[in-house]
Amino acid sequence: MLKRSLTCLVLSLGSFACFDASLLADNWGHWRGESGSGISSTATPPTEWSPTKNIRWQVSIHGRGSGSPVVWEDRVFVVTAVAADNSENGKLKFKTLCFDRSSGKLLWEKTAIEAVPHQGTHSTNGFASASPCTDGSHVYSHFGSRGLYCYTMDGELVWQRNDFGQMNTRNSFGEGSSPTLVDDLIIVPWDHEGPSFLYALNKTTGETVWKVARDEPTCWATPLVVDLGDSKQVIMNGQNYARGYDLKTGKELWRCAGQTERPAASAVALGDTAFVTSGFRGAYLGAFRLTGRGNLQGTQNVAWSLDRDTPDIASPLLSNGRLYFYKGKSGLLTCVDAKSGKPFYSAARVPGLNSIYASPIAAGGYVYLTDRSGAITVIKDSEKLEVVSTNKLNEGIDATPAPVDKQLFIRSESALYCIE
Numbered sequence: 001m002l003k004r005s006l007t008c009l010v011l012s013l014g015s016f017a018c019f020d021a022s023l024l025a026d027n028w029g030h031w032r033g034e035s036g037s038g039i040s041s042t043a044t045p046p047t048e049w050s051p052t053k054n055i056r057w058q059v060s061i062h063g064r065g066s067g068s069p070v071v072w073e074d075r076v077f078v079v080t081a082v083a084a085d086n087s088e089n090g091k092l093k094f095k096t097l098c099f100d101r102s103s104g105k106l107l108w109e110k111t112a113i114e115a116v117p118h119q120g121t122h123s124t125n126g127f128a129s130a131s132p133c134t135d136g137s138h139v140y141s142h143f144g145s146r147g148l149y150c151y152t153m154d155g156e157l158v159w160q161r162n163d164f165g166q167m168n169t170r171n172s173f174g175e176g177s178s179p180t181l182v183d184d185l186i187i188v189p190w191d192h193e194g195p196s197f198l199y200a201l202n203k204t205t206g207e208t209v210w211k212v213a214r215d216e217p218t219c220w221a222t223p224l225v226v227d228l229g230d231s232k233q234v235i236m237n238g239q240n241y242a243r244g245y246d247l248k249t250g251k252e253l254w255r256c257a258g259q260t261e262r263p264a265a266s267a268v269a270l271g272d273t274a275f276v277t278s279g280f281r282g283a284y285l286g287a288f289r290l291t292g293r294g295n296l297q298g299t300q301n302v303a304w305s306l307d308r309d310t311p312d313i314a315s316p317l318l319s320n321g322r323l324y325f326y327k328g329k330s331g332l333l334t335c336v337d338a339k340s341g342k343p344f345y346s347a348a349r350v351p352g353l354n355s356i357y358a359s360p361i362a363a364g365g366y367v368y369l370t371d372r373s374g375a376i377t378v379i380k381d382s383e384k385l386e387v388v389s390t391n392k393l394n395e396g397i398d399a400t401p402a403p404v405d406k407q408l409f410i411r412s413e414s415a416l417y418c419i420e
Contacts, residue, residue, distance in 0.1 A: 028402040028409075031068035031131035031178055033361065036224045037268040037318040038400075044364035045408035047378045048389045049419045056407065056420040057104035061097065064126030066176070066357065066398035069409045069416060072134045074101045075153065076418075078411055079141050081128040084114050091116045092127055096141040098155060101407075104418060108155035113146050118166050121174030129176030131399075133186075138203070140186055144175035148188060150206060159206035164199075167192040170218035170262050180234075182225040182247065185209060187234055191219035198223070198236060200250060210250035216240055220264035220313075226290060228272060233290055235267040235274045242267070242276040244290055256296040258284045258305065265311045265325075266359075268318040270338050273303055279312035279328045287341060304341035309334050319362035319381050326356045331371060335383070344383040352377040352390040363403035370397050374412065393417065 026042050033039055046054045063082030070077050076099045084091040093114050098107045117127055130142040138158060141149045147162030167175050169192050177189040181203060188199040196214040201207065214236075221237035225247060232247035239262060241255040260282035267276045269290075277285040285306040292301030309327040316325040322344065323336050331353025335344045352375035361368050362381050366388060369377045374393045380386040399411035408419040 026404050027073065027136065028071045028404045029134045029136070030070065030181065031133075031400050031402075032222065032224075032266065032315070032359070036180070036266075037270075038315065038359055038361045039317070039319045040361070040363040040403045042405075043403035044406055045403045046406075046419055047366055049391050049408075051394060054419055056418040058415050058417050059099060059104040059106070060415050061411070063092075063095070063128065064413070066126060066129045067131040067178070067411070068358075068399040069402050069411050070132050070134055070139075071101065071402050071404045071409060072136050072139075072153070075099070075107065076101050076409055076416070077132050077134060077139050078416055079128045079130070079132050079143070081126060081143075089116055094128060094141075094143045094146050096132065096139065096149070096151060096155075098139075098153075099416065101418070104416070110151060110155050110157070112141060112143060112149040112160070113162070115146050118145065119168060119174075120172040122172075125174040125176065127174065129174065131178040133179060133181050135181050135203070140179060140181070140203070142179045142188065144177075148179065148186075148201075148206070150203070161201065161206050164188075164190060165194075168194050173218070173262075176220050178222040180223045180225055182232065185247070187223045187225065189219070189221065189223055189236065191216045191238065193217055198234070198245065198250065200247070212245060212250040212252070214238065214243075218262050220262075221315075222266040224267040224269060224274065226269045226274060228290060233274075235269065235276065235290075237263045237265065237267060237276050237278065239263055239278075242274075242286060242288065244274070244288070254288070254290075254292050254294060254296050254301070256286060256288055256302060258286055258297065260284055264313045266315040268316055268323070270318055270321065273338070275316060275318065275323060275338065277310045277316055277325065279310040283308050283310040285310045285316075285325070285341075287338070303339075306336070306341060309347045314356045315359040317360040317362055317367065319367065322381075322383065324360050324362075324367060326353075326360075329356050330354065331356060331369075333369065333385070335385070345385050348385050350377055350379070350385070351387060352392070357398040358400045361401060361403055368401060368403070368408070370401060372396055372398060376401070376410070
């Protein structure tokens with residue numbers, strides 16, 4: 001629990017404000033939020049800001065990284081990869097940074113490893129693209145081929161796993177799938193152009209609980225865990241098949257073909273239905289009933305599907321029974337009814353949106369849509385497209401923002417912002 005104290009600070013813009021730590025009630029421990037669907041049911045962040053408005057604090061972050069920030073009580077965590085000192089051979093330091101939520105002060109910084117990446121990355125991608133995750137007891141940083149690292153909330157290394165091998169991604173586009181925490185497990189995806197797997201590790205010790213082979217090429221999706229009463233499923237995208245696995249054993253429960261090449265979008269779910277999508281060199285969105293078993297293709301366990309305007313890199317948002325998603329990497333926005341697939345609006349042009357990597361999020365009755373230019377357009381979370389504001393920070397943003405309480409945390413190309 002946070003200490004019930006009143007902390008006053010001078011903001012970077014020169015204004016004076018007071019910060020009541022006792023008012024902090026919620027967390028954002030994973031880049032997809034509390035349910036894995038991109039929503040906060042309690043946060044009410046601002047809908048308007050600029051470089052001179054509603055910026056509580058801003059701190060510079062060296063190195064490139066599109067991993068999203070995560071927030072737990074009074075701490076904010078991000079990862080980055082920076083050039084090693086006096087390095088002329090491409091050696092990087094893979095770092096986890098922890099900031100004080102009230103002031104932006106750097107509390108600790110840990111270098112997991114110094115290494116020269118064995119493979120290049122896409123011109124728009126860095127080497128620290130997976131988002132960290134935390135359960136309030138530990139924080140986990142996944143650097144792919146450079147390993148998975150577990151720290152205490154104070155930055156002490158608890159365990160590390162650097163025995164997964166080396167990923168060889170499609171066209172050397174780089175790595176970026178994030179792990180998922182659930183119960184006493186951390187689920188780690190490992191799809192690439194070599195032997196692919198899905199791991200479940202004991203989150204306390206790092207030991208492998210189960211490991212499942214996957215006949216899949218490179219995929220950048222993050223696992224989604226869905227609670228189905230007395231059981232839980234891990235939903236994972238894939239070029240060959242979307243699949244569901246039993247959380248306890250790793251056993252494959254169902255699969256369905258239809259995805260496009262090199263999927264990157266992560267699944268979302270409503271009740272006993274998961275929505276899996278891809279949009280590179282084609283388009284597909286399938287609504288799969290999680291009670292189905294075996295091959296679902298052509299059965300009633302595919303509730304509905306779409307074959308146009310589906311997302312590529314950005315994952316869909318599921319809020320109040322509505323699915324929001326971009327067409328490919330463009331800013332064309334579609335909103336459909338999650339139960340039927342019926343569109344409320346399709347491929348709509350939204351001011352400020354042209355090229356998208358970050359996933360949409362919802363909080364406080366609004367949807368936040370992030371463009372790579374640094375513009376974030378806010379619309380109402382409703383069946384009708386209604387633009388509320390377009391806000392810009394004048395630098396690129398590829399990471400998904402994190403809404404917590406009355407704040408919005410944004411990781412840009414070179415900085416971390418707290419909007420309040």
